[in-house]
Amino acid sequence: MRMNSLQMKRKLEQRLENPEWNSSFNRDKDIFRVEWKETRQGVSITIPNVIAKYDQHGEAALDDLEYHVKEALKIMNETHDLSGAEKKILPVIRATSFPRKTKAGKQLVYTDHTAETRIYYALDLGNTYKLIDIEMLTNENWTIDRIKEVATFNVRSLMTNLKKDTVAENDYYFLASKDGYDASRILNEAFLEEMKANSKGELAIAVPHQDVLIFADIQNETGYDILAQMTMKFFAEGRIPITSLPFLYEDKKLEPIFILAKNRPTRKDK
Structure with a gap:
């Protein structure tokens, strides 16, 4: 029962x-x-x-x-300092629907990313992390630009081990280290450029939830349908869902796309 x-x-x-x-x-x-x-x-x-x-x-x-x-x-119930903890500041990706304030009314620090995603900033505490709010910056005379610079630098040091799966002649790569920052690797531009350089077809990227990053080397029409199904499944199962829409990666830009069954994707207007 x-x-x-x-x-x-x-x-x-x-x-x-x-x-x-x-x-x-x-x-x-x-x-x-x-x-x-x-x-x-x-x-x-x-x-x-x-x-x-x-x-x-x-x-x-x-x-x-x-x-x-x-x-x-x-x-x-704890007080956390940013100064002296620079190496523990990392970006986290969230949906644009994610709250901009804590339930206690504190304004969170964030920057825009895509039409579907936003970047927040976290202080890593080992087994978990705390999202950084404006009050924390003010108390230590930090700027948002400084937080962004430190976090972007730190995300480049995270490991980028991938698992590969080939379906219908399309290659899919999965990063799931379960460190809380898997989706954050989408901000490692050098990593994305490396994947683009090694792709045989069009490169698509998905961040369906916080704990996975998916690359898709799309080499035929079927590849888009497989990616759409895959992304939706991960999105539905994720503890912290982000977006069910994948992105095309071209010219160092991420464009959210709708994938229509049996058709090429269409870009989502921002």
Whole structure:
């Protein structure tokens, strides 16, 4: 029998019990929230989504959720400095629909990327990271340009090991190191130029979610359809989805494209 919302709420209460936290349940919206008593900063959890993952993966899904919620709450209650931690500043790719402010109302640091994606900046904390906000910059007299420069430099040092798969005479390359910055490698221009130089056909790139980067060396019409299906599947399964639209990479530019079945792609107007 499928677990209902109240049963899942009780499970979450047991796993996320802490004398310094408050928990609440919005029955109308099916949202369970855990927050610090003192600051009211916290994490909201959509119960139906948790139940869906629990149906698929059982207690392992709750283990993963518990870990990430506790890490998020821990980070919210810490003070982090940028100075002296320059090597730990990295870019992260998000959808343009991603919030520009934290739930506490702090303006996040970001720069535009494509019509589908935006670049945010993170301070790596080992097992997780904290998105950098304007207040952090102001406190240390940093500029957005400095953050961008440091993060862009650091992303070039990340490994770029790829796995290759050939389908219907088209070559697909996957980068999935699970370090939280797989999609961020799309900002390593030297890496993209190397892939372009070695491609036999048109080079397409996809970032369906945070933890994967896909290159496609498209050599026939079927290659586009395969890429579209592949990207949509990854997008649906990702913990932090970004975009189901791939990009064509030409002249050092990324152009979002719609891929129509049995047809060449059409560029999406910005």
